[in-house]
Amino acid sequence: MKYAAGVDVGGTNMECGIVDELGHVLIKRKYPTHPERGADAILESIALALVQLREEVKIAANDIEVIGLGIPGLVDPEAGISLRAVNLNWNQVPVAAKLMELTGKPVFIDNDVRMYVYGEAVAGAGRGYDYVYGITIGTGLAAAFVQRGEIHRGHRFMAGEIGHVPLDHVSFACGCGRTGCLETIVSATGIAKQAQTRIEQGEGSVLSEWFTDVKDIRSSDVSRACLAGDDLSRDVLDQTGRELGRALAWVVPTLSPDVIVIGGGGALAGELIFKPMKDELHQRLLQDYRHHFDIKSAELSDTAGIIGSALWALHQHRQG
Amino acid sequence: MKYAAGVDVGGTNMECGIVDELGHVLIKRKYPTHPERGADAILESIALALVQLREEVKIAANDIEVIGLGIPGLVDPEAGISLRAVNLNWNQVPVAAKLMELTGKPVFIDNDVRMYVYGEAVAGAGRGYDYVYGITIGTGLAAAFVQRGEIHRGHRFMAGEIGHVPLDHVSFACGCGRTGCLETIVSATGIAKQAQTRIEQGEGSVLSEWFTDVKDIRSSDVSRACLAGDDLSRDVLDQTGRELGRALAWVVPTLSPDVIVIGGGGALAGELIFKPMKDELHQRLLQDYRHHFDIKSAELSDTAGIIGSALWALHQHRQG
Numbered sequence: 001m002k003y004a005a006g007v008d009v010g011g012t013n014m015e016c017g018i019v020d021e022l023g024h025v026l027i028k029r030k031y032p033t034h035p036e037r038g039a040d041a042i043l044e045s046i047a048l049a050l051v052q053l054r055e056e057v058k059i060a061a062n063d064i065e066v067i068g069l070g071i072p073g074l075v076d077p078e079a080g081i082s083l084r085a086v087n088l089n090w091n092q093v094p095v096a097a098k099l100m101e102l103t104g105k106p107v108f109i110d111n112d113v114r115m116y117v118y119g120e121a122v123a124g125a126g127r128g129y130d131y132v133y134g135i136t137i138g139t140g141l142a143a144a145f146v147q148r149g150e151i152h153r154g155h156r157f158m159a160g161e162i163g164h165v166p167l168d169h170v171s172f173a174c175g176c177g178r179t180g181c182l183e184t185i186v187s188a189t190g191i192a193k194q195a196q197t198r199i200e201q202g203e204g205s206v207l208s209e210w211f212t213d214v215k216d217i218r219s220s221d222v223s224r225a226c227l228a229g230d231d232l233s234r235d236v237l238d239q240t241g242r243e244l245g246r247a248l249a250w251v252v253p254t255l256s257p258d259v260i261v262i263g264g265g266g267a268l269a270g271e272l273i274f275k276p277m278k279d280e281l282h283q284r285l286l287q288d289y290r291h292h293f294d295i296k297s298a299e300l301s302d303t304a305g306i307i308g309s310a311l312w313a314l315h316q317h318r319q320g
Numbered sequence: 321m322k323y324a325a326g327v328d329v330g331g332t333n334m335e336c337g338i339v340d341e342l343g344h345v346l347i348k349r350k351y352p353t354h355p356e357r358g359a360d361a362i363l364e365s366i367a368l369a370l371v372q373l374r375e376e377v378k379i380a381a382n383d384i385e386v387i388g389l390g391i392p393g394l395v396d397p398e399a400g401i402s403l404r405a406v407n408l409n410w411n412q413v414p415v416a417a418k419l420m421e422l423t424g425k426p427v428f429i430d431n432d433v434r435m436y437v438y439g440e441a442v443a444g445a446g447r448g449y450d451y452v453y454g455i456t457i458g459t460g461l462a463a464a465f466v467q468r469g470e471i472h473r474g475h476r477f478m479a480g481e482i483g484h485v486p487l488d489h490v491s492f493a494c495g496c497g498r499t500g501c502l503e504t505i506v507s508a509t510g511i512a513k514q515a516q517t518r519i520e521q522g523e524g525s526v527l528s529e530w531f532t533d534v535k536d537i538r539s540s541d542v543s544r545a546c547l548a549g550d551d552l553s554r555d556v557l558d559q560t561g562r563e564l565g566r567a568l569a570w571v572v573p574t575l576s577p578d579v580i581v582i583g584g585g586g587a588l589a590g591e592l593i594f595k596p597m598k599d600e601l602h603q604r605l606l607q608d609y610r611h612h613f614d615i616k617s618a619e620l621s622d623t624a625g626i627i628g629s630a631l632w633a634l635h636q637h638r639q640g
Contacts, residue, residue, distance in 0.1 A: 074608065131475045143574075152467070154576025155451045156612055161573045164606045176606060250570035253481045254463075256474025286484045286496060288394065292476055 003059055005050045005067040005105075006310030008112060008302075009042075011035060011087025015302060016049045018057060018064070019310035023123035025303050026057045039082075039093045047102040067107045068313030069095060070115030070305045076157060077110040108313040112305060113160060114151050116263065116298075117144035119308025124300040125261045133257035134298070135162075137244075137266030137273075140175070141183035141190075145255055151312070162247060163187065172197075186244045188266040191219035194236045205232035223269040234272070241273040245280025252281070252289050263298025270297065323379055325370045325387045325425075326630030328432060328622075331355060331407025334362075335622060336369045338377060338384070339630035343443035345623050346377045359402075359413045367422040387427045388633030389415060390435030390625045396477060397430040428633040432625060433480060434471050436583065436618075437464035439628025444620040445581045453577035454618070455482075455564075457586030457593075460495070461503035461510075465575055471632070482567060483507070492517075506564045508586040511539035514556045525552035543589040554592070561593040565600025572601070572609050583618025590617065 001020055008015040010033060017028030031049055033042060046069075054064060073085035080096025082088075096107040117126075117134030126132035132146045141163030145152040152159055163183030164176050172184035172193060184190050196214045199205050207225050211217055225233035248260065267273070274295065282290050300307060321340055328335040330353060337348030351369055353362060366389075374384060393405035400416025402408075416427040430438075437446075437454030446452035452466045461483030465472040472479050483503030484496050492504035492513060504510050516534045519525050527545050531537055545553035568580065587593070594615065602610050620627060 145574075147472070152575070155578035156576065156608075158608060158612075159574065159576035161606055161608075162570075165569050165573060166604050247570070249485050250482070250567070251574055253485060254465075254479065254571055254574050255472075256476065256479035258475035284486050286481060288476075288478060288481075292478075 001063075002065045002314075003063050004065055004310035004314045005053075006115075006306035006308070006313070007046055007050075007067070007069045008115065008305030008309065009033065009046075009069060009071050009088065010112070011072065014042075014046065014049075015306055016046060016053060017303065017306035017310070018050070018053050018059065019307055021311075021314060023119075023307050023311055025306060026059070027053050028303060028306055029053060033088070035088045039088070039090055039095070040098070042088075043095065043098050043102060047099060050103065064105060066313040066317045067099060067103060067105050068115070068309030068311075069099070069107065069109045070112035070309045071095065071109055072112045074157070075109055075111045077108065077153065080107065080109055082109065106313070106317050108309075108316045110151070110153075110309070110312065111144070111157070111160070113142040114144040114153070115308035115312060116304045117261065117308070118146055118151055118312045119300055119304035119306070120261045120263065120298050121146035122149065122311055123307050124304055125296040125298055126259050129259040129294075131255065131257040132259055132261060133251060133255055134261040134263065136264035137187055137262065138264035139187060139189050141187045143251075145257070149315070162251070165247065167243065182243065182247055186240055186247070186266070188219040188264070191222050191236060191240055191266060191269070192217050194239065195222045195233060198232055198236070203232050206230040207233065219266055220268065223272055226269075226272055237269055237272040238276045241276030242280040244273070245277040246284065248277070248281045249284035252285055252293070256289070257293055259294045259296060261296050261298050263301075263304065267297060321383075322385045322634075323383050324385055324630035324634045325373075326435075326626035326628070326633070327366055327370075327387070327389045328435065328625030328629065329353065329362075329366075329389055329391050329408065330432070331392065334366065335626055336366060336373060337623065337626035337630070338370070338373050338379065339627055341631075341634060343439075343627050343631055345626060346379070347373050348623060348626055349373060353408070355408045359408070359410055359415070360418070362408075363415065363418050363422060367419060370423065384425060386633040386637045387419060387423060387425050388435070388629030388631075389419070389427065389429045390432035390629045391415065391429055392432045394477070395429055395431045397428065397473065400427065400429055402429065426633070426637050428629075428636045430471070430473075430629070430632065431464070431477070431480070433462040434464040434473070435628035435632060436624045437581065437628070438466055438471055438632045439620055439624035439626070440581045440583065440618050441466035442469065442631055443627050444624055445616040445618055446579050449579040449614075451575065451577040452579050452581060453571060453575055454581040454583065456584035457507055457582065458584035459507060459509050461507050463571075465577070469635070482571070485567065487563065502563065502567055506560055506567070506586070508539040508584070511542050511556060511560055511586060511589070512537050514559065515542045515553060518552055518556070523552050526550040527553065539586055540588065543592055546589075546592055557589055557592040558596045561596030562600040564593070565597040566604065568597070568601045569604035572605055572613070576609070577613055579614045579616060581616050581618050583621075583624065587617060
């Protein structure tokens with residue numbers, strides 16, 4: 001049996017793990033990223049962590065075939081370069097070459113959302129499907145498409161930034177510098193922001209009894225309040241689901257997936273978002289699309305990124 | 321040199337042609353379809369037409385390697401079956417098997433819009449690009465995506481029906497039985513309908529001087545009136561372009577094409593539609609997408625379908 005290392009590099013933490021070729025995680029651990037150290041120090045930590053993890057599970061150095069990394073932001077997977085990762089303060093970092101030098105192993109990198117969705121596609125909720133469209137509802141909203149085991153990256157490796165399509169009736173400021181992007185509504189941040197704004201505008205909610213400062217409201221609180229019967233919270237989750245459904249009404253005829261996998265912290269609201277999303281989506285689709293694809297929650301949680309980057313690296317390496 | 325036959329089967333006419341492996345059309349001719357004859361008679365006509373065309377250009381029967389057909393509606397290209405073509409009144413017609421029996425040649429079929437876009441991708445406006453998104457603005461609106469020489473078909477071969485996403489602010493009846501679909505605005509039919517409706521509602525236009533019955537107004541008349549300074553016609557084409565731009569704002573981040581090719585009769589309005597479309601689209605895209613893809617008019621006109629189906633058949637056949 002051969003193994004691969006998978007790393008999900010985030011602005012706060014890095015998840016490192018060792019995965020066998022069937023996608024089983026032998027060991028995984030979370031490390032703080034401390035981006036202020038700079039790219040070289042971070043890559044050295046990753047190399048060191050992978051040696052430690054490998055020794056803990058008693059795997060010989062030679063049995064680690066490849067290393068895969070999921071990196072936020074814009075990545076050139078063919079050149080192995082992180083083009084721009086705002087959270088890490090990385091610009092044009094030759095990640096693959098540097099980590100290969102430190103480890104002696106082939107290194108493959110790609111965008112973190114693509115690695116997450118690839119993990120779900122081959123070892124999670126998308127297993128057994130041919131055309132997997134995966135979405136992560138986290139701080140932001142992004143997506144990736146895996147077609148018969150291959151990742152669709154598109155021109156300049158830019159496919160997937162569905163979160164930044166502006167909605168005409170929304171005026172929230174977006175992190176991208178523009179206004180009303182889909183992810184200002186459909187994201188964990190967006191869910192919290194909708195509740196906060198409506199309470200500030202004078203609407204009643206149990207959340208204003210729970211929190212003295214509305215700024216402390218998180219998306220999980222909105223779900224909790226909804227389950228406790230709070231109308232405002234129900235309406236926020238309903239609107240969020242409906243906006244996602246309207247967006248997916250463009251995606252489904254463009255790609256024709258056989259499954260849509262939804263993950264990320266914002267997806268923990270589950271049916272509170274999924275139900276209105278499905279209603280809106282099905283109502284907007286041609287009869288020929290309706291009910292011919294599944295909608296599923298992600299299954300692998302935090303390990304999707306590790307599994308995805310490890311297995312994608314193996315796949316790339318073996319394909320030559 | 322080997323050759324392929326390409327056929328674009330429409331409800332009114334069929335375009336038949338012989339193409340060399342570089343995509344040059346040696347001969348092509350248009351025949352009436354007469355769908356009331358039934359599928360068998362139509363396929364016999366095609367077989368006969370191809371023999372005649374081949375003899376006219378003095379190519380030996382053995383030098384025709386394959387036959388490709390573009391068929392409207394829902395097609396199963398793997399099984400070679402036309403699943404449903406409303407205009408032809410075809411249901412579950414085993415086109416490939418029947419035509420192979422009549423001709424002794426391998427036959428490949430696919431949806432007509434995909435064949436048109438493939439033709440443009442390999443031999444027309446999309447030549448030299450890696451990720452070609454093609455749209456035809458005709459009686460309806462449909463699209464296809466060709467990625468590095470391969471057609472994206474999606475689950476149940478259903479990718480591309482972008483014309484049937486409903487728009488909230490539109491109430492025109494659509495041929496699909498629903499209301500407000502994108503193609504009720506963005507199509508040759510939709511352009512004419514918008515002008516007709518606004519004139520019927522009392523708006524002034526030079527078109528009401530040109531036509532005693534507004535039902536006779538065609539999309540080309542709206543372009544002509546616009547060029548003659550008609551404000552209503554300018555506004556109709558402007559709205560049409562803007563709706564297409566808003567739709568493409570979802571497609572670009574989903575696929576990340578490096579070129580968008582626009583063809584079909586409705587695209588003859590050219591910049592009258594393209595200019596507002598680009599304005600709306602660029603304004604809605606992340607900086608990272610903007611100006612990193614081209615927008616071009618289709619170049620092959622009526623031959624795109626013949627060239628596309630012939631070359632796609634060759635490609636499929638040689639790939640095994």
